[in-house]
Amino acid sequence: IVLTQSPGTLSLSPGQTATLSCRASQAVATDYLAWYQQKPGQAPRLLIYGASSRATGIPDRFSGSGSRTDFTLTISRLEPEDFAVYYCQQYGKTILTFGGGTKVEIK
Amino acid sequence: QVQLVESGGGVVQPGRSLRLSCGTSGFTFTSYGVHWVRQPPGKGLEWVGILWYDGNYEYYADSVKGRFTISRDNSKNTVYLQMKSLRVEDTAVYFCARDPEKYFDTSGYFDYWGQGTLVTVSS
Numbered sequence: 001i002v003l004t005q006s007p008g009t010l011s012l013s014p015g016q017t018a019t020l021s022c023r024a025s026q027a028v029a030t031d032y033l034a035w036y037q038q039k040p041g042q043a044p045r046l047l048i049y050g051a052s053s054r055a056t057g058i059p060d061r062f063s064g065s066g067s068r069t070d071f072t073l074t075i076s077r078l079e080p081e082d083f084a085v086y087y088c089q090q091y092g093k094t095i096l097t098f099g100g101g102t103k104v105e106i107k
Numbered sequence: 108q109v110q111l112v113e114s115g116g117g118v119v120q121p122g123r124s125l126r127l128s129c130g131t132s133g134f135t136f137t138s139y140g141v142h143w144v145r146q147p148p149g150k151g152l153e154w155v156g157i158l159w160y161d162g163n164y165e166y167y168a169d170s171v172k173g174r175f176t177i178s179r180d181n182s183k184n185t186v187y188l189q190m191k192s193l194r195v196e197d198t199a200v201y202f203c204a205r206d207p208e209k210y211f212d213t214s215g216y217f218d219y220w221g222q223g224t225l226v227t228v229s230s
Binding site: 032034036038042043044045046049055056087089091092094095096097098099100101 | 142151152153154166168169202204213214215216217218220221222223
């Protein structure tokens with residue numbers, strides 16, 4: 001399954017809302033889709049799994065939605081520490097795939 | 108606390124082999140799958156492969172199938188990635204990452220990651 005993330009870069013100010021899209025080339029079984037945040041020089045951090053379940057310790061300003069081929073990560077009230085690269089990843093197939101990433105940068 | 112620590116990276120010539128290690132602690136190693144994921148410098152993430160904790164499931168990305176092999180040593184709580192016939196395009200930071208699911212059918216995402224180890228394939 002090929003995952004296409006858009007936009008490639010999102011320029012926003014703290015306090016604004018970020019809406020990130022992840023589109024799959026075919027339906028993701030059982031909505032097995034995860035989202036990760038990665039900052040420079042760090043490992044990715046799990047934010048969302050099962051399309052909409054927040055991982056342990058993730059603030060509620062992060063929310064995931066969508067199903068089948070269209071998924072969205074919404075970050076409300078952007079905090080300075082939220083500026084990073086975000087990846088979606090599907091696990092509906094045995095061969096796992098990631099999207100190309102969306103960079104959320106400070107405007 | 109859960110920890111994963113990769114080691115074994117370095118510079119290697121094309122066609123040669125290298126073995127990476129992922130030492131783990133803070134969880135029951137024999138009850139969790141550990142994946143390998145890689146990231147070329149400045150690029151996105153690519154899943155490499157998985158050997159499930161019970162040994163019943165072993166899968167690899169097409170880009171590494173037949174060249175890379177994952178193994179586990181339960182006595183050392185360690186997962187290995189044996190890489191053979193290395194290519195320039197295998198240059199990347201290699202991460203190991205734990206799968207939080209108990210059953211393979213619902214598995215495939217990663218809740219804890221190591222810090223990564225850099226493998227550079229160059230002549």
